[in-house]
Amino acid sequence: MNPMKLMLAAAATSMVLAAGLGAATAEDKKYEEVVGSGLPVLQKDQALHDMLPQAIKDAGVLTIATDANYPPCQSFASDNKTIIGYEPDLWNAISQKLGITYSVESIAFAGLIPGVESGRYNMASECISDNLEREKRVTFVVHAYATGAVYTLADNKVITEDPKSLCGLTVGVQQGFDFINVVNKVMTPHCEAAGLPAIKANEYPSADAVLLSLYSGRVDFVLNNLAAARAIEAAAPRPVRLETNRLLPKYYNGMVVQKDNKQLAEALLAALKAVQKEGVYAKIMDKWGISALGIEEPGINLASSHPLEYPKP
Numbered sequence: 003m004n005p006m007k008l009m010l011a012a013a014a015t016s017m018v019l020a021a022g023l024g025a026a027t028a029e030d031k032k033y034e035e036v037v038g039s040g041l042p043v044l045q046k047d048q049a050l051h052d053m054l055p056q057a058i059k060d061a062g063v064l065t066i067a068t069d070a071n072y073p074p075c076q077s078f079a080s081d082n083k084t085i086i087g088y089e090p091d092l093w094n095a096i097s098q099k100l101g102i103t104y105s106v107e108s109i110a111f112a113g114l115i116p117g118v119e120s121g122r123y124n125m126a127s128e129c130i131s132d133n134l135e136r137e138k139r140v141t142f143v144v145h146a147y148a149t150g151a152v153y154t155l156a157d158n159k160v161i162t163e164d165p166k167s168l169c170g171l172t173v174g175v176q177q178g179f180d181f182i183n184v185v186n187k188v189m190t191p192h193c194e195a196a197g198l199p200a201i202k203a204n205e206y207p208s209a210d211a212v213l214l215s216l217y218s219g220r221v222d223f224v225l226n227n228l229a230a231a232r233a234i235e236a237a238a239p240r241p242v243r244l245e246t247n248r249l250l251p252k253y254y255n256g257m258v259v260q261k262d263n264k265q266l267a268e269a270l271l272a273a274l275k276a277v278q279k280e281g282v283y284a285k286i287m288d289k290w291g292i293s294a295l296g297i298e299e300p301g302i303n304l305a306s307s308h309p310l311e312y313p314k315p
Contacts, residue, residue, distance in 0.1 A: 035079040035086055038094040041285055046101030047276060053269035054100060058124060062102050066093060067123040070108040071209045073233040074290040075129035075255075078108075088290040089127050089257075092145060092274070095282050099273040110207060112178045115140055118258055124266065129227060131180050131253040132305040141263065142256040143270045144304045146287075147295045150181060150250040153216065153234060154223040156241035161223055165249045169193035172202045174212045174221035180253065181225040184313075188249050191315035216242070225250070229292045249313045254297075254304045267302050274300050 051059065058064060068085065070076045076087030085106055097104045109117065114126035118140055132142040152168070154161045161167050168189060175181040182203060190200040204221055206212045215221045217240050226234065231244055259266045277283050278300070287296045301307065 035081075035084060037084070037086055037090045040289060041091060041095065041282055042280070044095055044098040044277065044280060044282060047099050047273075048101070050099050050269065050273050050276060051101040053265070053272060054102070055263070055265050055269075058102065058266065064093075064097060064100075064102055064104040065122075065124045066104055066106040067109055067114050067117045067126040068106055068128045069111040069114065069208075070106075070128075072129060072227070072230065074229055074292060075227070076127075077233075088146075088286055088292060089129065091286045091289065092277070092283070093127065095277045095286065096270060096273040099276045100269065111176065112207070115258060118260055121260070125257050125259050125270070127257040129229075129255045130258055132256050132303065133180060133253075134305055136258070137303050137306055138261075140258040140261050141267045142254070142258055142303050142305070143267050143274065143300070144254040144256040144297065144302070145274055145300050146255045146292075146297050148253045148255045149228050149295075150184070150225050150247075151228040151231060151244040152223050152247050152250075153226055153242055153244050155216065156243045158222065158243075161245055163245050163247060165189060165192055165247055166196055166198060168201055168223065168247075169196070169198035170201070171222035172204060172220075174204050174206060174215040174224040176209055176212050177205045177207050179225075180251075184225065184250060188251075188313055188315050192249060195315060213238070229290075229295055232291060249315075251312050252310050254310070255295075256304075271300060271302055 068076050070078050070085045074088050076085050076089050078084065079086050085108060093104050111128060114128060114130065115136065117123045118126045129148060131148060132144055136142070152161060173185055175185065182205060185201055185203045193200055204215060206215060212224050212226070213234065216224045217238065235242060257270060284296065287293045
């Protein structure tokens with residue numbers, strides 16, 4: 003393993019411990035690395051359990067696919083096995099209300115939706131943004147908002163909050179993420195309308211690879227979730243800074259199930275609303291430092307039923 007990979011591996015562990023809570027003591031780290039830690043245990047609601055598809059009731063387990071490399075959504079704890087984050091805390095709370103357990107497997111982000119479509123997993127969840135194209139393939143249960151930020155090295159003085167400062171530069175984005183559409187359909191047209199050169203986009207297979215491209219100087223900036231700011235800054239082997247950008251849209255984030263599995267979607271939504279009603283949803287968002295991204299009215303396929311305004315070039 004080369005030095006940069008070693009550094010990145012160490013950074014991944016640091017990101018797990020830093021996500022949402024900043025610097026931590028040994029006791030804080032132990033607390034942080036237990037799914038559901040610091041949160042009330044919820045009681046099974048039989049009416050919610052009865053809403054589940056019979057196959058899941060019989061199995062007693064909800065199978066979930068994720069890509070555990072994206073704190074604070076989810077990431078690996080220091081044992082490199084336990085998957086923690088705000089979404090695992092949500093899965094845990096929802097499962098408690100449904101009276102079942104869950105199992106989770108970490109795979110490449112690009113395989114999440116195909117894994118649900120094929121029936122290999124009941125659900126996929128990795129801060130997946132709800133959009134019209136994805137709704138053609140799967141059904142979303144929206145549980146939060148998301149927005150992005152521009153991350154660059156601290157010594158980069160060229161990039162500012164002005165979108166035009168990005169024109170002619172190279173950006174790193176993760177394959178399968180909506181950020182590539184923002185670059186190609188909003189940011190570059192904004193540059194071209196001002197007579198400035200386009201932004202060049204390099205796509206990488208994982209969040210770690212995207213950040214490595216920044217640290218190693220292969221790209222000038224990366225687009226990443228604003229919620230990950232604390233984790234990225236704490237783990238970065240070189241100082242980084244972020245800039246907000248008015249061309250970065252606000253999204254819905256959600257869990258996805260098979261397109262025609264409305265029964266499971268309705269059960270998950272009802273359980274999520276019950277978790278909200280008992281105050282645990284708010285506690286989860288506060289625990290991970292993302293209360294500002296909480297949603298008051300979760301729902302199904304909100305990108306089509308309640309679309310958010312998308313930035314124009």
